[in-house]
Amino acid sequence: MAAALSRALKLPGKKGSELGEYDPLTQADSDDESEEDDLVLNYPRNGLGRDSCLGTGSSKLRGGRSGRLVGAEDGVQDEDEDEEEDEWRERLPSKSRQDRNDMKGVQYWSHRDSDGERKREDRGGPGAMGGAGLGLHSSDEQKRLRVKNAIRSAFFLVPLVCATVVVLLCAFLIPCQKGDLEKRLQWEKALGGTGGVTPPALALWDVDGDSVEDVFLGVTESTNETHTTQIYSAVALSAVSGKVLWKKVMSEAVMYIQCGLQYSTVPSPVCLLICKSYIMAVNGTTGNKLWSSSIKSIESQAVLLPDLQGDSHPDLLVATLPADDKFDLSLTLISGETGALLGRAVPFNVTAQGTLIGPWLYETQQGVYYILFGLGNVKAVSLRDIYFQATGKLPETQALRKKDSGWEGMKKDNFSSIIQIYSPRDHDQARFLLPLVAGFGRNHNNLDTASNLNSTRSDWVLVYGGSVQLLLRQKNLRKKWTFKTASSQSQPVAGHFNSDGILDLFIQHSSNGVMKTLIIDGANGTRLWAAEFVCPHLRIETSAISTSTGQSAFLFWASDPIKAQKNVTKTTVSPGVAVAEPLIRKLYLLHPTYPTVLLELASTTDTAVTSAVRYQDHQKDASYITVSSSTMPNSVPSTYIVKCVSLRAAITKGQTVWIGDGSKTAGALKPGEVSKFFRHLTFRHQVRKGIAGCGQSDLECR
DSSP, X not given: OHHHHHHHXXXXXXXXXXXXXXXXXXXXXXHHHHHHHHTTOOOOBTTBOXXXXXXXXXXXXXXXXXXXXOOHHHHHHHHHHHHHHHHHHHHSOOOOHHHHHHHHHHHHHTTOOSHHHHHHHHTTSOOTXXXXXXXXXXXXXXXXXXXXXXXXXXXXXXXXXXXXXXXXXXXXXXXXXXXXXXXXXXXXXXXXXXXXXXXXXXXXXXXXXXXXXXXXXXXXXXXXXXOOXXXXXXXXXXXXXXXXXXXXXXXXXXXXEEEEEEETTEEEXXXXXXXXXXXXXXXXXTOOEEEEEEOSSBOSOOEEEOOSSXXXXXXXXXXXXXXXXXXXXXXXXXXXXXXXXXXXXXXXXXXXXXXXXXXXXXXXXXXXXXXXXXXXXXXXXXXXXXXXXXXXXXXXXXXXXXXXXXXXXXXXXXXXXXXXXXXXXXXXOEEEEEEOOTTOOSSOOOOOHHHHHHHHTSOEXXXXXXXXXXXXXXXXXXXXXXXXXXXXXXXXXXXXXXXXXXXXXXXXXXXXXXXXXEEEOTTTOOEEEEEEEEOOOOOOOOEEEEBTTSSEEEEEEESSBOOTTSOOOOOOOOXXXXXXXXXXXXXXXXXXXSTTEEEEEEEESXXXXXXXXXXXXXXXXXXXXXXXXXXXXXXXXXXXXXXXXEHHHHHHTOEEEEOTTHHHHHTTSOTTHHHHHHHTOOBOOOSOSOOOOOOOOOOOOO
């Protein structure tokens, strides 16, 4: 009731209490309002709500209370409200009057500390507690809030703008750098050596850490105008520019180059340079010699073996010709760490003559290692027996001492260590034996662990006479299927032509001036694709490249395709007889999506003698590297030219060639459908880490 009576007695223009004067009614009213504000209650008074922005103990009602007319009718109307207010106040926790005086005294008098304010209050104008003072206070607070909001917005927007700028820079600058890299990955270099029909050794391996495989070549150079004196060397070329990384002079021609050996004492990859009478291990980055081993009459590449001596380094094996004419072939073990011979060469009488098969390392289902080799046939000897015959003791590793009872049971007698895998009948001599691994070829045999593991645990392909056989590992190399064809002079190449996930085989053979190519289904041995071409008179293999579609693209050299509907006169060209007119050789790309379409990527009159494929993962591209023997004028011996071409760049300039009934199929395709597909075709790296060169095949057009 004290608060209601105080409000009723306040008339317009009446002075408030003097400084230091105690007014119990006013103080009670102030105390009540302070309690309301302390509890943060928004209790309506006289139909108006409190303004929570005015601070503790302040309201709009207080600022206008001294200038408000309160009539009798207002007092009557307020009585009911005041009674409700008094009931509400009784329910609130009470404070001691002294505490309220101490607390509110400061708040009440702190707003009236100047004479000017008291004068304005006496005149009935707005005082420091009035609306104008509160408006200034509110304006300053709003300015501070705006400053805080601006700072917060800046902290949010500045990183966002910086991130956007970085993304835009990456989006526009990186493609330009990528384009420059693609241009640099295309190059051509003349080696200055003396070209011939025998291709140089070729291998690929990344030795400078740029994630692109560099090129290794064995080169033969002439030192005088008559070309009677020759110098042999091994050369490493940069994958990016083709510049010479290092060059090492050799006393003999380099037959094979194999990279991928890893030594704990040498941080760089180690490469083997294999000549006829010795093997040299060099640092792949610098070309410095690590060790050299003198071995007479080397006939094969090196085979990577498990650790036989317990020195934590894999060992090596090569095939050599025996000193005793009573034997046909020898197998020689070499320390992979020092190059020292492990015991003596182990001779074998394989009772056959023909093409050298292997040697290859093979692992049975029981984890026992055998060496596959032969001359026109295929034999197998356990690695345990070879090491025992060479050194007179068993291997240090217990795992290499095991025997496979299933394989040992295939021996003819207990006194022989040889197991017969294939024996020729009539003239069906074995020509090729290779593991069924994607991207694997005659010279695709680097010495890294991943490559070795893939090949030793795979199925195998055997080519003999006019047949191609698939031998299954899970059935101790017993055949799954046999495909009959004409005698094949080229090594099969494995790739995915259909979408069943099983590797298929690309093979080719030539006769009467016509080169026939076909693809065999790896699942059942049926024909999937075939075409005929004018024979290009080349000694070079096909390459299978993994693509983004999950299938393989096949790269092969041929001349013009022979239309099936036309009668073609087949002419016989005797070996060694040159063609009268310059023969144009063409590089074709075949993709299973459009089997009646070939993409012609290049054409030349030079003779390509060996090739290799490498991948650029970041560009989703692949490079095709060829070594060609260029024809020189005035009867000067030809020289080798190394050329590196981006496949995606070559595809954009390629010409579409329809084969078979492809011209009929073309009408059913949308305009530009084929070219659009090839333009968007990308290439991906295979499981194998390193891929060596394709090397020489025995393809001859007769």
